[in-house]
Amino acid sequence: MNTxxxxxxxxxxxxxxxxxxxxxxxxxxxxxxxxxxxxFSSSLGVLFSSRIAVIGLSIVLFWVAVAVFAPMLxxxxxxxxxxxxxxxxxxxxxxxxxxxxxxxxxxxxxxxARIVLIILPISEDLWLPGGxxxxxxxxxxLFGTTLGLLSGYHGGWLDEVVMRLLDAMMAIPIILLxxxxxxxxxxxAFNVVIAITIVGxxxxxxxxxxxxxxxxxxxxxxxxQTRGESSWYIMFVEILPNARxxxxxxxxxxxxxxxxxxxxxxxxxxxxxPPSPDWGSMVAKGREFILEGSFWAALWPSLAIASLVVxxxxxxxxxxxxxxxxx
Amino acid sequence: MNSxxxxxxxxxxxxxxxxxxxxxxxxxxxxxxxxxxSAATVSTLGGITFPESxxxxxxxxxxxxxxxxxxxxxxxxxxxxxxMPSNAMRQVLEYMTFTDENNITxxxxxxxxxASDDLKTWTFNVRKNVTFNNGDTLTADDCIFxxxxxxxxxxxxxxxxxxxxxxxxxxxxxxxxxxxxxxxxRPEIAVPEHFFMYMxxxxxxxxxxxxxKKAPHGTGPFTLDTYxxxxxxxxxxxxxxxxxxxDGKPLPYIDEIRFIDMGGDLAPQIAAxxxxxxxxxxxxDNVGPRIMKAVKNDDxxxxxxxxxxxxxxxxxxxxxxxxxxxxxxxxxxxxxxREKILALAYQxxxxxxxxxxxxxxxxxxxxxxxxxxxxxKAKQLLKEAGYPxxxxxxxxxxxxxxxxxxxxxxLKQDAAPAGFRINIQTMPSSQYWEKWTEVDxxxxxxxxxxxxxxxxxxxxxxxDDGKPVPWNETRWVDEEFNELLAKASxxxxxxxxxxxxxxxEKIMQERGPIGIAYWMxxxxxxxxxxxxxxxxxxxxxFLKDIFLDG
Numbered sequence: 001m002n003t004x005x006x007x008x009x010x011x012x013x014x015x016x017x018x019x020x021x022x023x024x025x026x027x028x029x030x031x032x033x034x035x036x037x038x039x040f041s042s043s044l045g046v047l048f049s050s051r052i053a054v055i056g057l058s059i060v061l062f063w064v065a066v067a068v069f070a071p072m073l074x075x076x077x078x079x080x081x082x083x084x085x086x087x088x089x090x091x092x093x094x095x096x097x098x099x100x101x102x103x104x105x106x107x108x109x110x111x112x113a114r115i116v117l118i119i120l121p122i123s124e125d126l127w128l129p130g131g132x133x134x135x136x137x138x139x140x141x142l143f144g145t146t147l148g149l150l151s152g153y154h155g156g157w158l159d160e161v162v163m164r165l166l167d168a169m170m171a172i173p174i175i176l177l178x179x180x181x182x183x184x185x186x187x188x189a190f191n192v193v194i195a196i197t198i199v200g201x202x203x204x205x206x207x208x209x210x211x212x213x214x215x216x217x218x219x220x221x222x223x224x225q226t227r228g229e230s231s232w233y234i235m236f237v238e239i240l241p242n243a244r245x246x247x248x249x250x251x252x253x254x255x256x257x258x259x260x261x262x263x264x265x266x267x268x269x270x271x272x273x274p275p276s277p278d279w280g281s282m283v284a285k286g287r288e289f290i291l292e293g294s295f296w297a298a299l300w301p302s303l304a305i306a307s308l309v310v311x312x313x314x315x316x317x318x319x320x321x322x323x324x325x326x327x
Numbered sequence: 328m329n330s331x332x333x334x335x336x337x338x339x340x341x342x343x344x345x346x347x348x349x350x351x352x353x354x355x356x357x358x359x360x361x362x363x364x365s366a367a368t369v370s371t372l373g374g375i376t377f378p379e380s381x382x383x384x385x386x387x388x389x390x391x392x393x394x395x396x397x398x399x400x401x402x403x404x405x406x407x408x409x410x411m412p413s414n415a416m417r418q419v420l421e422y423m424t425f426t427d428e429n430n431i432t433x434x435x436x437x438x439x440x441x442a443s444d445d446l447k448t449w450t451f452n453v454r455k456n457v458t459f460n461n462g463d464t465l466t467a468d469d470c471i472f473x474x475x476x477x478x479x480x481x482x483x484x485x486x487x488x489x490x491x492x493x494x495x496x497x498x499x500x501x502x503x504x505x506x507x508x509x510x511x512x513r514p515e516i517a518v519p520e521h522f523f524m525y526m527x528x529x530x531x532x533x534x535x536x537x538x539x540k541k542a543p544h545g546t547g548p549f550t551l552d553t554y555x556x557x558x559x560x561x562x563x564x565x566x567x568x569x570x571x572x573x574d575g576k577p578l579p580y581i582d583e584i585r586f587i588d589m590g591g592d593l594a595p596q597i598a599a600x601x602x603x604x605x606x607x608x609x610x611x612d613n614v615g616p617r618i619m620k621a622v623k624n625d626d627x628x629x630x631x632x633x634x635x636x637x638x639x640x641x642x643x644x645x646x647x648x649x650x651x652x653x654x655x656x657x658x659x660x661x662x663x664x665r666e667k668i669l670a671l672a673y674q675x676x677x678x679x680x681x682x683x684x685x686x687x688x689x690x691x692x693x694x695x696x697x698x699x700x701x702x703x704k705a706k707q708l709l710k711e712a713g714y715p716x717x718x719x720x721x722x723x724x725x726x727x728x729x730x731x732x733x734x735x736x737x738l739k740q741d742a743a744p745a746g747f748r749i750n751i752q753t754m755p756s757s758q759y760w761e762k763w764t765e766v767d768x769x770x771x772x773x774x775x776x777x778x779x780x781x782x783x784x785x786x787x788x789x790x791d792d793g794k795p796v797p798w799n800e801t802r803w804v805d806e807e808f809n810e811l812l813a814k815a816s817x818x819x820x821x822x823x824x825x826x827x828x829x830x831x832e833k834i835m836q837e838r839g840p841i842g843i844a845y846w847m848x849x850x851x852x853x854x855x856x857x858x859x860x861x862x863x864x865x866x867x868x869f870l871k872d873i874f875l876d877g
C-alpha cells in the first residue's frame with residue numbers, strides 16, 4: 001500500500017523536476033569540456049548542497065559499507081547455528097542477539113544487506129556483483145528506457161501499442177503481480193530480479209516517454225535530425241543523456257520500492273529460499289516468536305528495511321529538490 | 328455381567344496375561360473393546376472399569392460456538408486429506424466406531440461387534456433408531472455402501488491402502504437389516520479402529536452421489552447450513568439427534584457452530600482467540616507450541632496437552648535417483664542431529680524419533696536405539712554410492728509449517744559436512760499438498776494414529792498387484808516388510824506382535840525410505856467458557872456434548 005501511495009504522490013513532482021532537469025541538461029550539454037567529469041562534479045555539488053540528500057546518502061552508504069565488508073565485521077557466518085542459544089537478546093557474543101536457530105542476527109543482517117545491495121546469488125557458488133534490488137531496477141531501467149524512448153520518439157501506432165500494453169500491466173496491483181510471478185517461477189534471487197523487472201518496467205517506460213515527448217521538440221534534436229543521424233543515435237545519444245536527471249531520481253526511489261518488495265516477498269515465503277539471510281523472511285520467521293516474548297529477530301531486519309528505504313527516499317528527495325533550484 | 332455374552336478366546340487368554348502382569352490394564356481394555364466385549368463384561372472380567380469422561384452435572388443449552396478453521400474444498404468424505412474438513416463435517420456425519428482419547432475403541436453407529444477366533448470374520452451390529460437428518464433410517468446398507476466407497480478404486484480413497492489390504496468388496500456380506508459381516512483376506516485386529524479413521528464418515532446410501540455438499544445427509548447432531556470454501560461453514564443443531572444429553576433432551580447443547588476461515592496464518596487467529604472473537608482454533612493441521620506459548624498466561628483460555636504420534640516425515644522417493652540407492656538414503660538419515668532438530672524446530676516439546684513410523688506410545692512399539700548424528704559415516708556412504716564429490720538435492724517444504732522449515736534448515740547445515748548440498752524449495756502448503764506424493768525429497772506432516780500398524784499399512788505397503796498404495800509417497804515396497812506387516816496385523820498378543828515389530832522397525836531403520844527426527848506434543852487451547860471439551864490426540868473435535876457457560 002505504502003509503495004503505491006508514495007508513488008502516486010511522487011508522480012507530479014517528477015514531471016516538475018523533469019522539466020527542470022532537462023533544462024539543466026540542456027545547459028550542460030551546451031557546455032564544453034570533458035562531459036563526464038563536469039556531470040560528476042555537478043551531481044556531487046547538487047548532492048552535498050542538500051542536507052536531506054546527505055542524510056539519505058549516509059544511511060545508504062552505511063549499508064553499502066557493512067555489506068561490502070560483511071565478512072570482516074563479524075566472526076560468524078550467516079548460517080552458523082548455535083543450537084544451545086536460540087532466540088537470545090543482545091549479548092556480548094551476539095551483539096544483536098540470535099534468531100530461532102541460534103544464528104547471529106548482526107551477521108545475518110549485514111549478509112542480508114549484501115544480497116540487497118552488493119551481490120546477486122545465482123547459485124550456491126556463483127554470484128554477480130550488484131545487489132538483487134539494484135539488478136532488478138537496472139534491468140527494469142534497460143527495458144523501460146528503451147520502450148519509453150521508442151514510443152516517445154516514434155509515436156504513432158508503436159506508441160499506442162506499447163503504452164496500452166504497459167497500462168494493462170500497471171492496472172494489476174503491484175503486490176498481486178509480484179505474487180503471481182514469484183509463485184509461478186519459484187523462489188530464487190534470479191526470479192526476484194525478473195519480478196522486479198516486470199513490475200518496474202511500465203513505470204519507467206512512462207516516465208522516459210514523457211521526458212522524450214518533451215525533449216524531442218528541442219532544437220538540438222532537430223539539428224541532429226537535419227544532420228541525418230539515425231533514430232537510435234538520436235534516442236540514446238541526444239535524448240537519453242538529457243533525460244537522465246529525473247531517471248536517476250526515479251531509479252533511487254525504485255531501488256527503495258524494490259527493497260520493500262523483496263521484504264514483502266520474503267515475508268510471504270516467496271523471496272530467497274531459506275536459509276538465505278533475506279530480510280523479509282527474517283522478519284517472517286522472527287515474528288513467530290514475538291508473542292512468546294523474543295522480538296529481536298523480527299525487530300532488526302524490520303529496522304534495516306525501513307532505514308534503507310527511508311535513506312534512498314531521502315536521497316532521491318534531496319536530489320530532486322536541489323535540481324529544482326535550477327528552474 | 329451378561330452370562331450369555333460369548334467371550335472371544337483371545338480375551339480369556341488375555342485375562343490370564345492381565346493377572347500375571349504380561350498385559351497392561353490399558354492394553355487389556357483396548358483389546359477387549361476392539362473385540363466387542365461390552366463395558367460390563369470388561370469390568371467383571373478384568374476387574375477394571377472403562378475410564379469415563381466426567382460430565383458436569385448441570386448443563387446450559389444454547390449459544391453459538393465460533394471456531395477458526397480453513398474451509399477447504401471438499402467433495403467425497405473418503406477423500407479428505409486434511410483433518411480440518413473432517414472436523415467440520417464430523418458434526419454432521421458420524422463414524423461406525425469411536426476411538427477415545429485413551430486409544431480405546433468403543434461402539435458408535437455400530438452398537439456392538441464380534442470377531443471370529445481366527446480374526447478373519449467380523450460381525451457388526453448397526454445401532455437401531457438412528458436417523459439421518461433427511462429422515463432416512465440408518466441401516467446396514469449405509470455402512471456397507473460406505474465401506475464399498477473406500478474400496479472403490481475410482482474413488483481413490485486413502486482407506487484403500489488400509490482397509491483394502493485385508494478386505495475385498497466381495498468380502499462384505501449383509502446378514503440382516505441391521506447386521507453385516509466382513510470376511511477378511513487375512514486376520515486383522517484393528518478393524519474397528521480403522522472405522523474411525525477421519526475419512527471413514529458414514530454417508531447415506533440413498534442420496535450420496537460423490538459430493539457431500541450437495542446432499543449433506545448424516546446422522547450427526549448438526550446439519551450443514553452453509554459451506555463456502557475459504558469463507559465460512561455454518562452448522563445448525565438438529566432436534567431429533569439419537570443421543571440424549573444430561574437433561575434428558577436430545578443433544579447437542581449448543582444451537583450453532585460457525586467455522587470461520589481466517590487463513591493459514593496463526594497470529595490473527597491467536598489475536599482473535601485472546602480477544603474472544605473466536606472460542607477455539609482448529610489447529611489440527613497446523614501444529615506447534617506457538618498457540619500454547621502465546622495463550623498459556625491468558626486467564627480466559629485453557630491449555631490441554633496431549634502426547635501424540637504426530638510427526639514430520641523426511642521422505643525420499645525410492646523410485647527416483649539418487650534415492651533408489653539405500654546408501655544415499657541412509658547417509659541423509661545419519662545427517663539428522665535429532666536432539667538439535669527437536670530443540671530448534673519444535674523447541675524441545677516432543678520426543679526424538681528413530682526413522683521408524685512407530686512412536687513410543689504405540690502399544691506394539693519395540694524399543695530401538697535413536698541413531699546418532701554421524702556425518703563422517705554419511706560421507707563414506709555417499710562415496711560408496713558413487714558421489715565422492717557430494718551431491719546436490721532439492722528439498723521441498725511448505726513455508727507455512729515453520730517447524731518443517733526449521734527442520735530443513737538445520738538438516739541443510741548438518742548434512743553439508745557429509746557432502747549433501749541441500750537446496751531448500753519453499754512453497755505454499757496448498758502447493759505442497761498438490762504434489763506431496765510426487766516430489767522426490769520433501770518433508771510431509773503426518774497426523775497421529777492410535778496403532779502402529781495403521782500408518783505402516785497406509786504408507787509403506789503395496790496393493791495386491793504390487794503397486795504402491797495411494798498414500799505410499801515414497802513408493803517403497805519391501806516384500807519382507809509387507810509380509811511381516813500383514814503378519815503383525817493379525818497377531819493379538821502384544822508381546823508376539825512386538826516381536827514382529829522389532830523386525831519391522833529394524834528393516835525400516837536400516838533400509839526404509841524415511842527419516843523421522845521428532846514426535847510432537849500437541850495442545851488444545853479453548854476459551855474457558857467451553858465446557859466438556861475432549862482433547863483428542865488426533866485433534867478431532869467433538870462438539871455434540873460441549874456447552875457454553877460464562
